[in-house]
Amino acid sequence: MSKDLRSFIQQMEQTMPQDFLKIKKEVNPRFELCAVLRKFQESNQFPAVFYENVKGTKMPVIANTLAARERLALALETTSHALTKEYAGRQHDLKPVMRVDHGPVKEIVLSGGAVDVTSLPQVVHCEKDGGPYISSGIMILKDPDSGVYNMGIYRIQIKSKNKLGIYFGAYSHAAHIFRKFEERGEVMELAIAIGHHPAVYLGAQYRGPFEISELEVTGGLLGEPLRMVKGETVDLDVPADAEIVIEGRIPPGVREMEGPFGEYTWYMGDALENPIIEVTAVTHRRDAIYYDIFSAHPEHNLTGLLGREAILWERLKASIPTVKQVVLPFSGTCRHTVYVSIKKEYDGLGKNAALAALAGDPFMKMAVVVDDDIDVLNESEVLWAICTRVQADRDVFIIPDAYVCELDPSAYDIKGKEIRGYLNCKWAIDATKPVEIPFQERAEVPEDMWKNLDLKYYLES
Ligand SMILES: Cc1cc2nc3c(=O)[nH]c(=O)nc-3n(C[C@H](O)[C@H](O)[C@H](O)COP(=O)(O)O)c2cc1C
Numbered sequence: 001m002s003k004d005l006r007s008f009i010q011q012m013e014q015t016m017p018q019d020f021l022k023i024k025k026e027v028n029p030r031f032e033l034c035a036v037l038r039k040f041q042e043s044n045q046f047p048a049v050f051y052e053n054v055k056g057t058k059m060p061v062i063a064n065t066l067a068a069r070e071r072l073a074l075a076l077e078t079t080s081h082a083l084t085k086e087y088a089g090r091q092h093d094l095k096p097v098m099r100v101d102h103g104p105v106k107e108i109v110l111s112g113g114a115v116d117v118t119s120l121p122q123v124v125h126c127e128k129d130g131g132p133y134i135s136s137g138i139m140i141l142k143d144p145d146s147g148v149y150n151m152g153i154y155r156i157q158i159k160s161k162n163k164l165g166i167y168f169g170a171y172s173h174a175a176h177i178f179r180k181f182e183e184r185g186e187v188m189e190l191a192i193a194i195g196h197h198p199a200v201y202l203g204a205q206y207r208g209p210f211e212i213s214e215l216e217v218t219g220g221l222l223g224e225p226l227r228m229v230k231g232e233t234v235d236l237d238v239p240a241d242a243e244i245v246i247e248g249r250i251p252p253g254v255r256e257m258e259g260p261f262g263e264y265t266w267y268m269g270d271a272l273e274n275p276i277i278e279v280t281a282v283t284h285r286r287d288a289i290y291y292d293i294f295s296a297h298p299e300h301n302l303t304g305l306l307g308r309e310a311i312l313w314e315r316l317k318a319s320i321p322t323v324k325q326v327v328l329p330f331s332g333t334c335r336h337t338v339y340v341s342i343k344k345e346y347d348g349l350g351k352n353a354a355l356a357a358l359a360g361d362p363f364m365k366m367a368v369v370v371d372d373d374i375d376v377l378n379e380s381e382v383l384w385a386i387c388t389r390v391q392a393d394r395d396v397f398i399i400p401d402a403y404v405c406e407l408d409p410s411a412y413d414i415k416g417k418e419i420r421g422y423l424n425c426k427w428a429i430d431a432t433k434p435v436e437i438p439f440q441e442r443a444e445v446p447e448d449m450w451k452n453l454d455l456k457y458y459l460e461s
Contacts, residue, residue: 003197003222004104004241005289009062011074012048019047019068026053029061029132030124037064037294046298054290057121063292066198067299072306075198076221084326087221088310091206095219095226103229103240104285105193111233111281116161117246120194120282121290126262130271132158133261135300136293137192137246138204139166140215141177142236144184149237150177151204151214153303155261155269155295156192156277164248164277165258167269169405170422171362173210178275182252189234190250190277195243195291197222205307207361233280243288247281262296264304264333267409270420301334308361312338315360320353327376336365336404339376344432351397354428358399365404367428373442374431385431389439399426 001007012020027033033051040047046067052060066072069080078086110116122132134156141150150173157165168174181188193200203218203226219225228237231247238245259271293299309328316323322343328334338357344350350369357367370376370385390396404411404424413421433439 002227002241003199003224005062005195005197005243005291008065008075008197009050009289012065012071015074016070019071020050021047022050022052024052026055027051028055029057029121031127033061033063033121033123033292034125034294034297037067037297040064041297050289054121057119057290059121059288059290061121061123061290061292062195063123064294064299065291066201066303067294067297069302071198072202072302075202077223083306084309084313087202087306088313090220090223091208091217091310093220094212094216095222095224097215097219097228097237098225099237100227100229100240103227105238105240105242105245106229106232106283107286108288109232109281109283115279115282117158117164117279117282118161120158120244121292122158123292125295126268128268129261130157130259133295134158134164134192134194135295136201136291137194138196138200138239139168139174140191140193140236140238141174141188143177143210144180144186146211148211149213149215150174150210151206151218153201153204153293155259155263157258157261159256159276162279164246164279165256165274166250166277167258167261167272167274169407171403171405176210178250181250185252187249187251189231189236190248191231191234191236191238192246192248192277193239193242193244194246195289196239196241199223200226200239200242201303202306205304207307207311231281232283238283243291244282244284246279247283248277248279250275250277263407264296264300264335265407265409266296266333267407269407298330301330305334308335308363312357312360312364316340316353316356319356320349322349322372323353324372325376326357329379331379332366335363336408338364338367339379339382340367340369341372341374341376342369342432343372344435347435349435350395350430350432351428354397354430358426358428362403363405365408365424365426367426368431369428370431371433382431386429389431389433390429395430397428402426 073080199221227240229240255273258274263269324341413419
């Protein structure tokens with residue numbers, strides 16, 4: 001049996017039943033489905049929820065699957081503490097795809113006039129969203145020059161039975177590929193997979209070189225080759241074990257308004273002039289399960305976390321061998337802030353580490369570098385280091401007019417800071433102590449006295 005969404009659901013049911021809930025009552029995909037998740041979030045709970053009965057569709061919906069680190073860890077068969085390094089290791093274990101003649105995703109094939117994406121669950125997540133969105137579509141493309149496959153998750157607006165809107169940021173490989181097709185005046189064929197094993201979602205978040213096939217990276221993350229089957233109406237292979245695949249094409253030179261949409265920043269992302277997708281086929285399992293990602297909420301951030309954390313870890317390790325840990329905290333949307341701890345061997349290394357962190361991924365806006373006595377998973381320790389080890393005139397530096405992401409609500413345009421645009425000011429804080437100048441020591445009780453202390457002994461009468 002190949003790994004797929006169903007095998008993962010089974011694993012969740014068996015190993016963490018308290019985090020997997022089934023709801024039988026009918027829910028409306030417009031707000032109500034997400035309202036249930038939001039209510040859980042109020043009390044710091046993030047269960048995966050399987051909705052058996054969703055208004056307006058025959059398909060059940062699973063949402064919030066990757067809303068907790070423990071389930072990311074389950075997807076990669078590791079612990080939540082070891083996640084980043086596990087992803088970093090597996091992403092190099094490239095496994096060529098397994099081409100198959102048939103797959104469950106072909107049980108139902110609808111093309112031409114039979115195509116109707118409005119029969120899929122029409123999930124509306126946030127109050128100001130521009131309508132129903134597919135938040136969990138993994139778009140599959142082929143580079144026209146090399147034939148290398150690329151995957152990514154992009155917000156996809158359902159516009160009509162056979163028309164979708166899509167937004168891919170200027171930085172993305174998808175945008176790079178689309179620019180090639182558009183310059184040649186050619187349509188860009190694509191496939192969108194919805195619902196698969198979470199490792200496939202994590203593979204779509206790989207941030208390594210363009211030349212590497214994300215299908216092969218995904219094989220490494222899955223621990224087995226990804227099974228692919230020929231598309232019906234496009235010259236692309238599609239994941240054979242997905243729940244649903246939408247096939248289509250983006251015509252060159254066409255733009256329509258798309259958005260607004262609740263984003264990973266937890267703000268509303270602007271409505272923008274974006275490409276459209278003409279849908280040419282929809283294929284799915286007979287009893288397909290629709291996979292939704294709760295956008296603008298923790299699942300959105302966590303799904304995108306590991307690809308970035310892992311590549312930053314590797315890039316920092318390459319230039320700073322004494323790097324200890326790299327963390328993209330929630331407070332920085334798991335995308336724009338990076339905390340790095342290093343064993344500082346010589347003066348200047350803190351600044352070099354900060355530069356490497358900012359350069360390691362275009363999304364990095366703020367880098368904070370601390371010594372290795374600070375636990376970067378504990379944000380108050382990071383803030384304590386900033387408070388006690390930093391003088392802003394010496395330890396903070398600013399790089400104006402760099403690209404971060406246009407979705408940052410404070411991003412600005414080259415023509416003026418008051419105009420919204422692509423640009424951002426990157427900055428870094430070197431919160432490490434000097435090496436060659438004596439620095440005051442931490443005040444602490446001897447560790448061997450308290451670390452393994454048995455409090456029960458003292459509380460017994
Ligand atoms: C839930 C989710 C939604 C996302 N939506 C978008 C989006 O709308 N546009 C975008 O450019 N990136 C989006 N991303 C980030 C991309 O999927 C990610 O950067 C990916 O690595 C891009 O792949 P590429 O560089 O191969 O194109 C999203 C990520 C997640 C986890």
